[in-house]
Amino acid sequence: MDTGTHVVMGLALGGLATLDPAVMESSATASSVLIATIIGSQAPDIDTLLKLKNNAVYIRNHRGITHSIPAVLIWPFAIVALIYPFFPEANLPHLWIWTFVAVFLHVFVDIFNAYGTQALRPFSSKWVALGVINTFDPFIFSIHVMGLFLWALGAHPGYTFLAIYSVIIVYYIIRFQYKRIILKAVKKVIPDASEIIIAPTIKFHQWRIAVTNKHQFFVGRAYKKHVRILDQFNRVPIPKSPVLEVAKKDKNLSAFLSFSPVYRWELDEYDNYYEVRFIDLRYRSNGYYPFVAVVQLDKNLNILRSYTGWIFSEEKLRKKLDIIPG
Template sequence: MDTGTHFVMGIALGGLATLDPVVAGSSITASAVMVGTILGSQAPDVDTVLKLRNNAVYIRNHRGLTHSLPAIVLWPLLVAGAVFLFFPDSNLLHLWLWTFLAVFLHVFVDIFNAYGTQAIRPISSRWVALGIINTFDPFIFGIHIACLILWGFGFPPGYTFLSMYGILIIYYIARFREQRIIKKAVKVQIPEAKRIIMSPTMRYHSWKVAVITDKHFYVARANNGYVTILDKFERIPLPKSEILDAAIHDKNLAAFLSFSPVYRWEIESMDNYHEVRFIDLRYRSNGYYPFVAVVHLDRDLNITNSYTGWIFSEAKLRKKLNILPG
C-alpha cells in the first residue's frame, strides 16, 4: 500500500489496542503503543530511500529483504525497543505485541497488491503478488479516515476499528470474487491462456489484464466484468544476438527482468548506436506502456547509457537517456 494508507493503518491499530486491558489501563502504555503501531506500520518501507540511488537498485530491492520473514521478526524488536526508551514505564510485552501486529499487517496487505513482496524470503525469493488491491485503494483509505473521524467525535476506538476490520475482510473477499469472475471471462475469450496477470486500478470495477499464451501476449481491460482485448503481440523468444548478449549485463535491464513477468522486446540499430528496449505489458495507460528498460550500445557493443522506470512519453525517455532532439 501507499505511505498514507500505512500511516492511517498504524493509527487504527493504536485505536484497536484500547481493547487490550493492559493498554486501556495505562495511559503511558497506550501512548507507547500508538507510537509503536505508527512506526511499525512504516518501518518495512524504509527501503524507499533506495530510490535516491537509482531505479535499478530500488526495483530489485524494494519490498524485498525489508518485507521478509526475518524482517517481520526484527522490525518489532527494533521499533518497540526504541519506543520503550522514551516510555520506560510502559508495558514492554504489550508494546512489542502491538508493534509486531503493525509490522505484520504492513507486509500482509502488501501481498495483495500487483507489485507484491518477497514475504516468504529466505524460504523462497519469489514475489508474492495476489493482485486484488491497488497500491492506493480509495475505499480502504476512506474507511480508515471515516473511522478516525468517528473516533474524534467520541466513538469508542476499539469497537469502531474492530467493526472496520470486519468490513474490510468482506471487501477483500469481494475483490477475490471479482478477480475470479474476470479470469473466467478472460478464459472464455482466450481459451489458450496459460497465465493471467491482473492489476487492479483505483476504480473498483476496473482492472488491467495481461495474458500469456504459448504464441502470444494479450493486453486487455476489464470494466464491470466485461473484458476488452486492447493489444495482441506475437510471443517471440529472445534471439541469439551479440547486441542482446551485451545489453543483458546492464544493471537497469537486469533489474527490469528480475521484476517483470510479461514483456515484449525490441532491438533497433541506428546510425551511431544500437537500442535494446524491453516493455512491461502490465501497465498500459492511454495506449502507452510506461514501464520500460532501455539500453544503448555503441558500434563496439559497449553500453553507453541505460534507463529503467516509468516514462510516459518518448520525449522524456530521450531526455533520461541524454539523447539530443533531432
Template sequence: MDTGTHVVMGVALGGLATLDPAVQSDPALFNAVFIGVMAGSQAPDLDTVNKLRNNAVYIRHHRGITHSMPAVALWGISIAGLIYAFFPQVDFLHLWLWTFFAVILHVFVDVFNAYGTQAYRPFSNRWVAYGIINTFDPYIFGLHIVGIIAWALGANPGITFLIVWFVLVLYYLKRYFTKREMVNKIKNHYDHVEQIVTSPTIRYNKWRLAITTMDKFYVGRADNGEIEILDEFKRKPLPDLPVMQKAIEDENMDAFLSFSPVYRWEIDEYDDYTEVRLIDLRYRSNERYPFVAVVTLDDDLNILSSYTGWIFSEEKLQKKLDILPT
C-alpha cells in the same frame, strides 16, 4: 499500499489496541503502543531511500528484503526495544506484540497489490502480487478516515475500528471473487493460458489485464466484468544475440528482469547505435506502456546509456538516454 493508507491503518491499529486490557488500563503503555504501531506500519518502506541512488537499485530492492520474514521479525523487536528504552515502566510483551502486528499488517496488505512484495524470502525470492487491490484504494482509505473522525468525535476506538476492519474483510473477499470470475472467463476463452496478471485501477470496476498464453501476450481491460482485448503480441523469448546478451548485463535492464513478470522486447538499429528495449505489459495507459528498460550500445557493444522506470513520452526517454539534447 501507499504511505497515506499505511498511516491511517497505523492509527486504526492504535485504536484497536485499546481493546487490550493492559493497554486500556495504562496510559503510558497506550502511548508507547501508539508510537510503536505508527512506526511499525511504516518501517518496511524505509527502503524507499534507495530511490535517491537510482531507479535500478530502487526497483530491485523496494519491497524486497525489508518485507521478508526475517525483516518483519527484526522490525518488530527493534522498534519495540527502542521505544521501551523511553518507556521502561510499560509491559514490553504487549508493546512488542502490537508493534509486531503493525509490521505484519503492512506486509500483508502489500501482497494484494499488483506491485507485490518478496514476502516469502528467504524461502523464495519470487514477487508475491495477488493483484486485487490498487496501491491506493479510495474505499480503504476513506473508510479509515471515517473511523478516525468518529474516534475524534468521541466514539469508542476499539469498537469503531473492529467495525471498519470487518467491512474491509468483506471488501477484500468481494475483490477476490471478482478477480476469480475474470480469471475463469479468460481461461474458458483462451487455450493454454500460462499466466494472468491483474492490476486493479483506482476505479472500483476497472482492471488492467496482461495474459500470457503458450504463443501470445494479450493486453486488455475489464470494465464491470466485461473483458476487452486492446493489444496482442507474439510471444518471443529473448534472442540469443550478442547485443541482447550484453544489454541484459546492464544494471537497469537486470533490475527490470528481476521484477517484471510479463514483458516483450524490441531491438532497433540506428546509424550510431543499437537500442534494446524491454516493455512491461501490465501498465498500459493512454495507449502507451510506460514502464520500460532501455539500453543503447555502439557497434562494438559498449553500453552508451541505459534507463529503467516509468516514462510517459518518447522525447523524455530519449533525453534521459542522452540521445536528444536537453
C-alpha cells in the same frame, strides 16, 4: 499499499489496541503503543530510500528483504528499543505485540497488491502478489479516515476500528470473488491462455489484463464482467544476439528482468549505436506502456547509457537517457 494508507492503518491499530486491557490500564503503554503502531506501519518501506540511489537498485530491492520473514520479526525489536526508553513504565510485552501486529499487517496487506512482496524470504525469493487490491484503494483509505474522524468525535476507537476491519475483511472477500469472475471471462475470450495476469486499478470495476498463450501476448481491460483486448503482440523469443547478451548484463535491464514477468523486446540499429528496449505489458495506460528498460550501446558493444523505470512519454524517456552517464 501507499504511504498514506499505511499511516492511517497505523493510527487505526493504535485505536484498536485500546481493546487490550494491558494497554488501557497504563497511559504510558497506550501512548507508546500508538507511536509504535504508526512507526511499525511504515518501517518496512524504509527501502523506498533506495530510489535516491537509482531505479535499478530500488526495483531489485523494494518490498524485498525489508518485507521478509526475518525482517517482520526484527522490526518490532528495533522499534521497541527506540521507543521504550521514553516510556519505561509501559507494558513491554504488549508494546512488542502491537508493534509486531503493525509490521506484520503492513507486509500482509502488500501481498494483496499486483506489485506484491518477497514475503517468503529467505525460504523463497518468489514475489507474492495476489493482485486483488490496488496500491491505493479509495474505499480502504476512506473507511480508515472515517474511523479516525469518529474517534476524534468521541467514539470508542477500539470498537470503531473492530467494526471497520470486519467490513474490510468482507471487502477483501468480495474483491477475490470479483477477480475469479474476471478470470473466467478472460478464459472465455482466450481459451488457450497459458498465463493470465489480472491486476486491479483505482476503479472498483476496472482491471488490467495481460495474457500469454503459445504464440502471442494479449493486453486488455476488464470492466465488470466484460473483457476487451486492446493490443496483441507476437511472442518472439530473445535470440542469441551479441547486442542483446551484452545489454542483459546492464544493471537497469537486469533489474527490469528480475521484476517483470510479461514483456516484449525491441532491438533497433542506428548510425552510431544500438538501442535495446524491454517493455512491461502489465501497465498499459492511455495506449502507452510506461514501465520500460532501455539500453544504448555503441557499435563496439560498449554500453553508453541505460534507464529503467516509469516513463509516460517518449520525450521524457529521451531526457532521462541524456542525463544518465554512460
